[in-house]
Amino acid sequence: MTAPIISTNNLDLYYGDFQALHQIKLAFQENEISALIGPSGCGKSTFLRCLNRMNDMIDGVTITGAVNFRDQDIYSPQTNLVDLRKEIGMVFQQPNPFPFSVYDNITYGLRIAGVKDKQKLDEIVERSLKQAAVWDEVKDHLYDNALSFSGGQQQRICIARVLAVSPSVILMDEPTSALDPISSANIENTLLELKKDYTIIIVTHNLQQASRISDRTAFFMEGRVVEYDDTTKMFVNPDDKQTEDYVSGRFG
Amino acid sequence: MGKVFDEEIVTLKADFMKLGAMVGEAITNAGQAFIDHDVHAAQTVVTNDHEINHLQIHIEKRSFEMIALYQPVTGDLREVVGILKAVTDLERAGDHARNIARAAISIKGKPRIGDVERIVATMAKEVSEQYNESISSYGEADQDRAKETAKRFDKVIDSHYNDIAAPSYQAMAKDPEIVNAAIIYLNVAKDLGRISDYSTNICEWTIYLATGKIIELN
Numbered sequence: 001m002t003a004p005i006i007s008t009n010n011l012d013l014y015y016g017d018f019q020a021l022h023q024i025k026l027a028f029q030e031n032e033i034s035a036l037i038g039p040s041g042c043g044k045s046t047f048l049r050c051l052n053r054m055n056d057m058i059d060g061v062t063i064t065g066a067v068n069f070r071d072q073d074i075y076s077p078q079t080n081l082v083d084l085r086k087e088i089g090m091v092f093q094q095p096n097p098f099p100f101s102v103y104d105n106i107t108y109g110l111r112i113a114g115v116k117d118k119q120k121l122d123e124i125v126e127r128s129l130k131q132a133a134v135w136d137e138v139k140d141h142l143y144d145n146a147l148s149f150s151g152g153q154q155q156r157i158c159i160a161r162v163l164a165v166s167p168s169v170i171l172m173d174e175p176t177s178a179l180d181p182i183s184s185a186n187i188e189n190t191l192l193e194l195k196k197d198y199t200i201i202i203v204t205h206n207l208q209q210a211s212r213i214s215d216r217t218a219f220f221m222e223g224r225v226v227e228y229d230d231t232t233k234m235f236v237n238p239d240d241k242q243t244e245d246y247v248s249g250r251f252g
Numbered sequence: 253m254g255k256v257f258d259e260e261i262v263t264l265k266a267d268f269m270k271l272g273a274m275v276g277e278a279i280t281n282a283g284q285a286f287i288d289h290d291v292h293a294a295q296t297v298v299t300n301d302h303e304i305n306h307l308q309i310h311i312e313k314r315s316f317e318m319i320a321l322y323q324p325v326t327g328d329l330r331e332v333v334g335i336l337k338a339v340t341d342l343e344r345a346g347d348h349a350r351n352i353a354r355a356a357i358s359i360k361g362k363p364r365i366g367d368v369e370r371i372v373a374t375m376a377k378e379v380s381e382q383y384n385e386s387i388s389s390y391g392e393a394d395q396d397r398a399k400e401t402a403k404r405f406d407k408v409i410d411s412h413y414n415d416i417a418a419p420s421y422q423a424m425a426k427d428p429e430i431v432n433a434a435i436i437y438l439n440v441a442k443d444l445g446r447i448s449d450y451s452t453n454i455c456e457w458t459i460y461l462a463t464g465k466i467i468e469l470n
Contacts, residue, residue, distance in 0.1 A: 189255050211321040212254050235320045 005030040011065035033200045035210035038220035052088040089162035093174040095154035097146035109165040132160035133190040152183025172202040257322045272387040278349035283376030286356040297353035308343040338457040345450040348443040375412035386451040395462040398455035402469040409448040416441040
């Protein structure tokens with residue numbers, strides 16, 4: 001097995017006195033989709049946010065242990081957060097396009113990074129929207145407000161916005177839970193295409209989604225990883241009884 | 253259902269049809285080896301049976317995994333379940349072909365009854381044809397062809413069995429030297445009869461695949 005693109009070691013996280021994550025040790029392979037599953041409050045979203053330091057903004061959070069991205073500890077003082085989040089992008093549960101045009105949404109990160117060349121921006125807009133499988137639907141409306149599109153289209157625009165800055169890893173926190181089944185299927189198919197070029201880590205409450213699209217699945221409970229293995233094994237014959245009960249819908 | 257399932261079901265069905273072809277070849281070759289008294293060809297059928305079993309297990313395992321991972325419904329479910337059920341029929345038909353190949357090996361050098369062997373040859377040819385028609389109808393999910401195939405061969409195969417059994421018993425009563433060969437003819441006729449039954453099962457799974465109905469043909 002090749003070296004993981006992103007891995008954690010002995011990761012503990014506290015919200016004040018409350019320990020939300022216990023000794024998380026997980027490694028994610030390049031060009032794979034990894035799913036994080038578990039009951040509400042199990043720590044999966046908290047863990048996901050550790051991977052690009054989104055928890056830094058929350059008061060009272062203490063993190064110990066290591067998160068390594070390409071052998072670099074992202075919590076080291078040398079880490080530049082803007083660079084980090086360009087490499088490790090995030091898509092949230094609710095589609096959250098900025099309230100301006102599709103074109104400006106996609107180019108937002110690039111303009112901040114100082115890209116001004118119109119031709120280059122045009123190319124990236126087209127490429128990103130195509131990769132996010134929403135180009136055909138928005139290509140004639142690039143200057144319409146992004147909020148005027150459907151939820152599923154907005155979410156794919158948000159994915160395109162992340163792709164525009166060419167990240168290596170895309171974190172997704174329940175990206176389809178606010179969408180109807182058809183839009184969800186579109187996003188799932190998009191992710192399956194994207195994994196050829198990106199590494200995807202997805203938090204999902206939808207177990208069928210995890211089983212359909214992910215290569216590996218980690219099952220979290222009470223802030224700990226109970227089991228992490230190939231998705232097929234996790235859904236056919238997991239080692240742990242708790243995993244079996246959870247994926248069979250017996251609790252959670 | 254997503255892209256991955258659609259791709260996987262194509263692969264699963266291709267594997268199933270491949271197994272179907274391997275078993276079809278085993279049936280034809282075993283029958284031919286028995287008629288030609290060809291021990292070498294018979295041995296090849298026996299050896300290849302391991303590959304059939306191996307592929308059958310792979311298909312079953314993948315079917316279970318696909319049900320667990322994708323929870324298919326309607327036509328997708330029928331595709332997976334149809335294969336999961338019919339694959340057992342294929343494997344068993346393959347076992348009977350192997351039995352016939354073994355019979356071809358054990359009858360070598362024993363006194364034989366030419367008239368009975370000619371009926372065995374006809375029966376083997378027809379069973380082989382019935383099997384191939386059944387597997388093709390499954391491949392095309394063609395319920396009309398499945399029904400027609402089951403109907404066409406039903407009585408014919410039974411009557412061949414009787415045509416082999418009666419002279420075999422008579423020969424045994426007359427000549428103790430022929431007992432060994434006669435028992436082998438009876439066993440081979442029984443094996444061919446079972447292959448015919450499994451072919452009918454495959455036709456039944458074709459109808460399930462096409463319509464969702466589980467019916468008993470013949």
